[in-house]
Amino acid sequence: MAQPKTSREDQLLEVATRLFKEKGYHNTSMQDIADGLGVQKASLYYYIESKEHLLRQLLRRAAAILGTQIDEIYEAELPPAEKLCQALQNHAVTMMEHLNLVSVYLSEYRNLPPRQREQILDTRKHYERVLIRILEDGIASGDFRPVNVKMTMLGLLGMFNWTHQWFSPDGELSPQEIAAILTDLAMRGLMAGPIA
């Protein structure tokens, strides 16, 4: 899709995300980012204070993308199984559509200073708590088997988060198709009764 209004700052974030993903945060220099953008290194400082500042912005962006959806789904008037299905489907598609960004989010947050690292970890914990509440609601309603909710939540997230290790936009299946296969596997593993 054409994105005619990509600002210089968005371009900078995109190039930095790709480089942090490919080379790792520590192996990427401001010079690499300037080269990727085709500008002089000095001009980067018009947009950002430092490489760390750039990382902070990227991680905040990733946290926002993942975080807003889960709250909307939890508040919706839906049975727990439907909520979980939507949450997993959404999570998987987001992972694959923002592959580089989520990958940097998952692996490079430890390079932030303590306070910012805590903020990112708080966002992740909130996300996990909502998933656990959906699982608990589903067990209470009899839709799900009485599983260990914490382990199950971590297992499910793992199944979807791991896509950042293998998903390729050039592969045979779209993010939506892959998300559907994995969500089906997860839901069948959880449901109490036999599934048609």
Place this chain on the structure above:
Amino acid sequence: MAQPKTSREDQLLEVATRLFKEKGYHNTSMQDIADGLGVQKASLYYYIESKEHLLRQLLRRAAAILGTQIDEIYEAELPPAEKLCQALQNHAVTMMEHLNLVSVYLSEYRNLPPRQREQILDTRKHYERVLIRILEDGIASGDFRPVNVKMTMLGLLGMFNWTHQWFSPDGELSPQEIAAILTDLAMRGLMAGPIA
């Protein structure tokens, strides 16, 4: 458990594994490793040629630990569902019992030179192919639903590999208990008929 015969070389590999996990390969210097062992940096070169040589040894060790089990399970005279159950259980326990080593294996292989990186990737591909064959056998025998075997294999590996992000040896559950919960979720997601 006491390990009375830990050689100096084993200690070196252990310290390096822990540091590579905690700080990342690139952020760990030979000086850090020497400090961790309580020796002079120069004496490290008695055991290893370079930091990269050390990484190579660690990754070969991790590949060997994961790789030998899967072939034995595949060759055993067992129904496919039982083979998969054992393979997943084993994979999960190995992940959690060799947490630092597997974590370095999964994240730092890209720091190897091309030829060694290819060797590691070949070992991983072999492992994945055996899991796919077990899934195919189980579908052919009617034990498993007719799922997309490649996506399912990647989903299952993800569920277990992700433990390296969250498992703590100080947590409430042992690796065996966590492996049993996750394996149960996976098997129920896969089985064709209702499970007792």
